[in-house]
Amino acid sequence: MSILAELKSRFLAALVGYVEEPEQYLDLIRRSQDPKFGDYQANMAMPLAKKLGKKPRDVAAEIIARLDLAGICETPEIAGPGFVNLRISAEKLVALTTEAVADSRIGVASVATPKTYVVDYSAPNVAKPMHVGHIRSTVIGDALCRTLRFLGHRAISDNHIGDWGTQFGMILYGYKNFLDEKAYRENPVLELARLYKLVRKIMDAQDQAAKGESIADAELAALSAAHPAINTAAQLETAKLHAGDAENRRLWEEFLPACQDEISRVYKRLNVTFDYTLGESFYEDRLASVVEELEKKGIARESDGAVCVFFEGEETPMIVRKQDGAFLYATTDLATIRYRMDEWKPDAILYVVDHRQGLHFKHLFAAAKLLGYENVELQHVSFGTVLGDDNRPFKTRSGDTVGLESLLDEAVRRAGEIVSANDDAKPNGPEISAERRNEIAEIVGIGALKYADLSQNRTSDYVFSYDKMLAMNGNTATYMQYAYARVRSIFARGGFDAEALRLSGAKITLEAPAERALALEILRFSEALDLTVVDYRPNQLTAYLFDLANRYSTFFENCHVLRAESDELRNSRLLLCDLTARTIQKGLELLGINVVEKM
RNA sequence: GCGCCCGUAGCUCAAUGGAUAGAGCAACGGAUUUCUAAUCCGUUGGUUGCAGGUUCGAGUCCUGCCGGGCGUGCCA
Secondary structure, eight states, X not given: OOHHHHHHHHHHHHHBTTBSSGGGGGGGEEEOSSGGGOSEEEOTHHHHHHHHTSOHHHHHXXXXXXXXXXXXXXXXXXXXXXEXXXXXXXXXXXXXXXXXXXXXXXXXXXXXXXXXEEEEOOOOBTTSOXXXXXXXXXXXXXXXXXXXXXXXXXXXXXXXXXOSSHHHHHHHHHHHHHOOHHHHHHOHHHHHHHHHHHHHHHHHHHHHHHTTOOOOOHHHHHHHHHSTTHHHHHHHHHHHHHHTOHHHHHHHHHHHHHHHHHHHHHHHHHTOOOSBOOOGGGGGGGHHHHHHHHHHTTSEEEETTEEEEOXXXXXXXXXXXXXXXXXXXXXXXXXXXXXXXXXXXXXXXXEEEEGGGHHHHHHHHHXXXXXXXXXXXXXXXXXXXXXXXXXXXXXXXXXXXOBHHHHHHHHHHHHHHHHHHHHHTOTTOOOSOHHHHHHHHHHHHHHHHHHHHHTSOTTSOEEOOHHHHHOOSSSSHHHHHHHHHHHHHHHHHHTOOHHHHHHTTOOOOOOSHHHHHHHHHHTTHHHHHHHHHHTTOTHHHHHHHHHHHHHXXXXXXXXXXXXXXXXXXXXXXXXXXXXXXXXXXXXXXXXXXXXXXXX
16 A cells, blocks of 8 residues: 555544544645655644634644554654644655565555546547647557556557548549659658648648738649639548548548558557557448437437537537538547447546647537436546647648657657767766667657656647757656666676565665655655546656656765665665666656666 | 636746745756766745635635637538
């Protein structure tokens, strides 16, 4: 049991019979911000004083009198208006770290009641190259899945790819009018991407012309003139595809595998996997029945030729079928909820999607509730927009945004320079082969990129910046990877085997302040994971890992391991090092980030 | 117009209603014949946009205002 969980349980026992519904006060036990207030603090005396008509400090004293903290804490102190400050006893810290040493889960218990989560994330449009805007959903969703699973939940990852939308109409139009056959044979995806961008460009030009602005590019103006109303023409291709037109269907089936190979390559490099990839097309023949059901149950009705769901106090409806009979993503999303509920019976469905779709999800969830899906937590895990240097949203339409792969390449290139410089500067000369340097650069570069994203509160906007993403110091993955490598280096230098040491029965002692602080932080891993999951915020985990790596650095400076005064002390410190390394490794793993033995 | 979100150190951001609002970067000053200096220690830097309110206690909750972003019936 984690320290916090154990403290809560002891406080609960003390509060039973003292106040009604004592459970609600347990959240007021938390980690102290400042070490001088102890390791943990209980803040319930103040609100209870009000309720009981007593003085807060008296209430604190009464609680302490009822409290059995034997084996956990030193004598609690009452401070300020009525804070109860708790300092974990050395014996408890030693006992728990000793347990963690022998535990493959490093002291993190599996949840008592596992839940089933469906996590919907990444969801690129497969006809378009992935760009930087896709990274947030992908890495946040992946981190949440990994963390939920480690805690013992069932997390089903489902990549709801856009494989049926209007972008395919654009490609179909492009294919039929602008195809470079040779280029297509050599690299179909590249050519399809070129076609998409070209059609997009002509559309934008025509939009511009419609507003009375002139088209500067003569070539583009000619293309625009030769293909009037290209938007309508592309929509027609989409409609034909959806209606089962043989030629368009055949082409779609030809394009799709190539597009999927393309995104698979990126996922492989990002080390992201999905249990299912059920895209929009999967629900193609399930849409009509959704609308039918909505109408039959009186949830949706016709309005201006479209079928709409109206909500109490809301002006704008959710449209599930257009005037022309076509379905929309609201329809697909409802069909998807129905499928997921039937298939997996989840307790929660998490949508890791840009916050700009907030209204859509508000409507979607309300409609799902009307359809009877009430016992499922439908959660929009929204995140801020990816912004450019100009603080404007990244334009997915312009076609010349930063591609995701080139971004990865740049991250790895910069990491490679640093890896090499660092290795060259080692006191006894370089230790790492050129080939290995490249492998390390890949892990460090992509780790830095993911971490830059995950370490921010997901609700805030995300200003894209190479320098920020690729910074190798401060609160970054690199800092933690470095701490990990230093631990491994100590074991290598001393010729110790971590596994054997764990089994050796070596004792942990926590005399030095830096040792104690490090142990306390290691034991907080479980709390950090709980915080991460409760609000679906991976930055809780990154903040924890940063604290942990910091504590380790302080320990590293103050407590020499290999030159410890005795073998016992050396072994104790080795165990702390090993626990730190394992916690960092596991924590980063839950964020989808790897470690290296040497860097 | 209406709805949602945001406003915290020079910059980028943290802070489940708790004590003196914290980090990183930047700047400045120290530590190294390194168990890996991709490090550590220290200094400077704040009326948390403004004004009220609720509370024992507000960056956090409520109201109004100012500033910004996003969304707002046939894209996703």
